[in-house]
Amino acid sequence: MATRSTIMDTNSFRAEHAAALDADVRKLTDKRSKVLGESYRLFYRKPVHLVRGEGQYLWDAAGEKYLDVYNNVASIGHCHPAVIEAVTQQMKMLNTHTRYLHERILDYSEALLATTPAAIDRAMYMCTGSEANDLAIRVARAYSGGTGIIVTQEAYHGTSDLTSGASPALGSGQPLAATTRLVPPPDAYRVDAPDLGEWFADQIQQQIDDMQAHGIKFAGFLADSIFSSDGVLPNPPGFLQKAIARVHANGGVFIADEVQPGFARTGDAFWGFARHGVVPDIVTTGKPMGNGIPVSGLLAKSEVLAAFSDEIPYFNTFGGNPVAMAAAQAVLQVIQEEGLQEHSRVTGAKLLAELCKLKDRYACVGDVRGAGLFIGFELVSDTDNKTPDKALALDLIEKLRDHHVLTSVAGPYGNVLKLRPPLAFQEQDIDWLVGALDSSLRELGQ
Numbered sequence: 224m225a226t227r228s229t230i231m232d233t234n235s236f237r238a239e240h241a242a243a244l245d246a247d248v249r250k251l252t253d254k255r256s257k258v259l260g261e262s263y264r265l266f267y268r269k270p271v272h273l274v275r276g277e278g279q280y281l282w283d284a285a286g287e288k289y290l291d292v293y294n295n296v297a298s299i300g301h302c303h304p305a306v307i308e309a310v311t312q313q314m315k316m317l318n319t320h321t322r323y324l325h326e327r328i329l330d331y332s333e334a335l336l337a338t339t340p341a342a343i344d345r346a347m348y349m350c351t352g353s354e355a356n357d358l359a360i361r362v363a364r365a366y367s368g369g370t371g372i373i374v375t376q377e378a379y380h381g382t383s384d385l386t387s388g389a390s391p392a393l394g395s396g397q398p399l400a401a402t403t404r405l406v407p408p409p410d411a412y413r414v415d416a417p418d419l420g421e422w423f424a425d426q427i428q429q430q431i432d433d434m435q436a437h438g439i440k441f442a443g444f445l446a447d448s449i450f451s452s453d454g455v456l457p458n459p460p461g462f463l464q465k466a467i468a469r470v471h472a473n474g475g476v477f478i479a480d481e482v483q484p485g486f487a488r489t490g491d492a493f494w495g496f497a498r499h500g501v502v503p504d505i506v507t508t509g510k511p512m513g514n515g516i517p518v519s520g521l522l523a524k525s526e527v528l529a530a531f532s533d534e535i536p537y538f539n540t541f542g543g544n545p546v547a548m549a550a551a552q553a554v555l556q557v558i559q560e561e562g563l564q565e566h567s568r569v570t571g572a573k574l575l576a577e578l579c580k581l582k583d584r585y586a587c588v589g590d591v592r593g594a595g596l597f598i599g600f601e602l603v604s605d606t607d608n609k610t611p612d613k614a615l616a617l618d619l620i621e622k623l624r625d626h627h628v629l630t631s632v633a634g635p636y637g638n639v640l641k642l643r644p645p646l647a648f649q650e651q652d653i654d655w656l657v658g659a660l661d662s663s664l665r666e667l668g669q
Contacts, residue, residue: 232264232394233613233617233631233632233637237268240268240269243268243269244269244270247272247284248269248270248272251270251272252265252270266629266631267620267621267624268621269621269624271283271289271624271629272284273289275302276291276297276301276302277300277301277302278300278301278302278303278645278647279291279300279301279644279645279647279648279649279652280301281301281629287627288627289627289628289629290627290628290629290644290652290655290656290659291629291644291645292628292629292630292642292643292644292648292656293629293630293631293641293642293643293644294629294643294644294645295483295488295511295597295643295644295645296510296511296514296515297511297514297515297645298486298488298511298512298514298554298645298646299514299554299557299558299563299645299646299647300514300645300646300647301645301647303514303553303554303557303647305553305554305556305557306513306514306516306550306553306554306557308553309549309550309552309553310516310546310549310550310553312549313327313545313546313548313549314546316545317545318541318544318545318546319544319545320540320541320544321348321538321539321542321543321544322538325545325548327545327548327549327552328348328543328545328548330552331548331551331552331555332346334552334555335520335522335551335555336522338493338494338555339494339506339522340497340502342502342524343502343503343506343522343523343524344524344525345522345523345524345525345528345532346520346521346522347520347521347523347528347537347542347543348518348519348520348521348539348542348543348547348548349518349519349520349521349539349542349543350517350518350519350539350541350542350547351381351509351510351517351519352380352381352480352482352507352508352509352510352519353380353381353382353383353386354381354383354519354539354542355482355507355508355509355519355520355521356380356381356383356385356386356389356445356478356480356507357381357383357384357385357386358521358537359445359478359505359507359521360372360385360386360389360442360443360445360478361385361531362476362505362521362523362527362528362530362531363442363443363445363475363476363478363504363505363527364442364443365530365531365534365535366476366504366527366530366531367440367441367442367443367474367475367476368440368442369439369440369441369442369443369474369475370402370439370440370442371402371403371404371431371434371439371440371441371442372389372400372402372403372404372442372443372444372445373403373404373405373406373427373430373431373441373443373444373445373475374389374390374391374403374404374405374406374444374445374446375405375406375407375408375409375446375450375452375453376391376405376406376407376408376453376635377391377392377408377452377453377454377633377634377635378390378391378392378405378445378446378447378452378453379392379393379447379452380445380447380480385400388400388403389403389445391405392452401439402434402439402442404430404431404433404434405430406423406426406427406429406430407426408450408453408454408456408635409422409423409450409456409462409463409466410453410454410456411456411458411459411462411592412589412590412592412601412609413609418465419459419462420461420462420463420464420465420466421465423462423463423465423466424465424466424468424469427444427466427469427470428469428473431469431473431475440474441473441474441475442475442476443470443475443476443477443478443504443505444466444467444470444475444476444477444478445478445480446463446477446478446479446480447479447480447481447482447483447484447495448463448479448480448481448484448494448495448496448498448499449483449484449488449489449495449594449597451483451484451597451633451641451643452633452634453633453634453635454599454601454633454634454635454636454639455592455593455597455598455599455633455634455639455641456592456599457489457498457592457593457594457597458592458594460491460498460499460500460594461498461499461500462499463496463499463501464499464500464501467499467501467503476504476505476527477501477503477504477505478503478504478505478506478507479494479495479496479501479503479505479506479507480507481494481495481496481506481507481508482507482508482509482510482511482519483495483511483597483643484496484594484597485506485508485511485512486508486511486512486554486555486558487558487563487564487567487595487646488511488567488595488596488597488643488646489567489568489571489594489595489597490564490565490566490567490568490569490571490572490594490595490596491568491594491595492564493558493564494506495594498594504523504524504527505521505522505523505524505527505528506520506521506522506523507519507520507521507522508520508521508522511554512551512554512555513547513550513551513554514550514553514554516546516547516550516551517541517547518542518543518547518548518550518551519542558646563646564595566646567595567596567646568595570596570648570649570650570653571593571594571595571596571597571598573650573653574596574598574642574653574656574657575591575593575598577653577657578591578598578600578642578657578660579591580657581657581660581661581664584661585664585669586606586669587602587603587604587612587615587664587669588600588601588602588603588664589601589602589603589606589609590603593642596642596643596644596646596648597642597643598642598643599633599634599639599640599641599642600639600640600642600660601634601638601639601640602615602616602619602638602639602640603638611634611636611637611638612638613632613636613637613638615638615667615669616632616637616638616639616640617632617637618667619640619660619663619664619667620632620640622662622663622666622667623659623660623663625663626658626659626662626663627659628655628656628659628660630642630643642656
């Protein structure tokens with residue numbers, strides 16, 4: 224039997240939980256199973272029936288209010304009026320594909336590329352992060368002449384054939400491509416190395432050498448620069464530099480998957496990779512750039528992209544359509560005009576400091592780490608041995624749900640709470656989140 228997927232099955236409703244549901248929720252879960260099939264997953268042993276959102280808050284069908292500490296897709300906040308207005312006005316005028324001229328895609332591309340290093344000077348658009356990463360792999364292979372892709376052991380990069388073959392977080396039921404190689408995550412909490420960057424570069428070199436031994440030419444390294452699926456591993460800033468130098472020395476490209484750490488999320492920089500002082504060859508983005516509207520992008524160095532684009536026409540029917548571009552323009556404008564990068568840095572630092580107080584209070588909190596409004600809260604059963612406590616983490620997120628705080632878990636052991644609220648999260652929300660964590664840990668006997 225296939226092992227469960229860490230990102231799909233760790234925090235999920237299962238058939239054995241159905242008996243505890245009230246009649247209305249049970250009716251919905253039964254109907255969902257009947258009409259949607261068995262591949263989909265719901266969060267929580269008692270699923271949440273949400274009907275409305277505003278900013279960092281959500282409301283269920285009974286009118287109960289929740290604090291969203293997980294949803295980065297609604298990056299600047301649920302139902303943001305600027306996005307609603309931009310999308311509504313454009314929808315009233317035109318929505319069509321990119322084989323006709325339109326100003327929005329050009330204006331947005333210029334504004335977006337202005338946030339990247341100068342070497343990154345081309346933009347292409349799709350509808351999902353999976354499509355962006357799929358195209359990125361194709362571009363990397365065209366430029367390098369190789370096929371081998373390296374990712375971390377718990378990486379998630381999408382659901383297409385190419386990206387699922389490079390997404391070990393989907394579980395052993397989803398086979399990896401024969402050309403994919405895995406490296407252990409750069410976990411500063413668990414890796415005992417004097418130089419994390421050198422250690423990580425060596426892990427990559429070992430896999431490049433293994434590819435060569437098996438007749439596979441190295442094409443590139445694909446990574447989310449905050450290693451979110453690996454348990455949120457942001458530090459120390461700069462440790463990626465030696466790894467990317469090693470990638471380039473071996474003729475490969477670095478694809479920065481910025482779906483989660485991009486767009487001001489980490490506070491230290493607009494892009495997650497910028498915290499490390501590296502310049503990717505390709506950058507991919509996803510739905511947070513449109514606050515949930517289906518839009519994604521691939522940004523690249525022109526010489527890297529040319530190896531693909533000079534030979535192969537690319538067409539994504541509604542990638543970069545005027546309505547999606549209107550949403551993306553609104554998001555970028557709000558981030559810049561409202562200073563959300565600085566807000567993320569300052570508010571995230573205050574949240575991190577309060578969470579560290581819980582670490583001092585509870586022995587089960589092994590580590591708290593993060594950058595901006597992206598924080599990992601790791602649970603262990605033995606602090607000396609750093610023994611992961613998945614059972615406690617899962618019980619804790621259920622308790623948090625009872626306190627109307629929504630989040631989930633990440634990491635190879637399923638023991639890291641992934642605290643990643645919309646950027647609308649405010650300083651006054653810290654008390655709600657930290658208080659709920661404190662109460663929940665006490666209620667669980669910690």
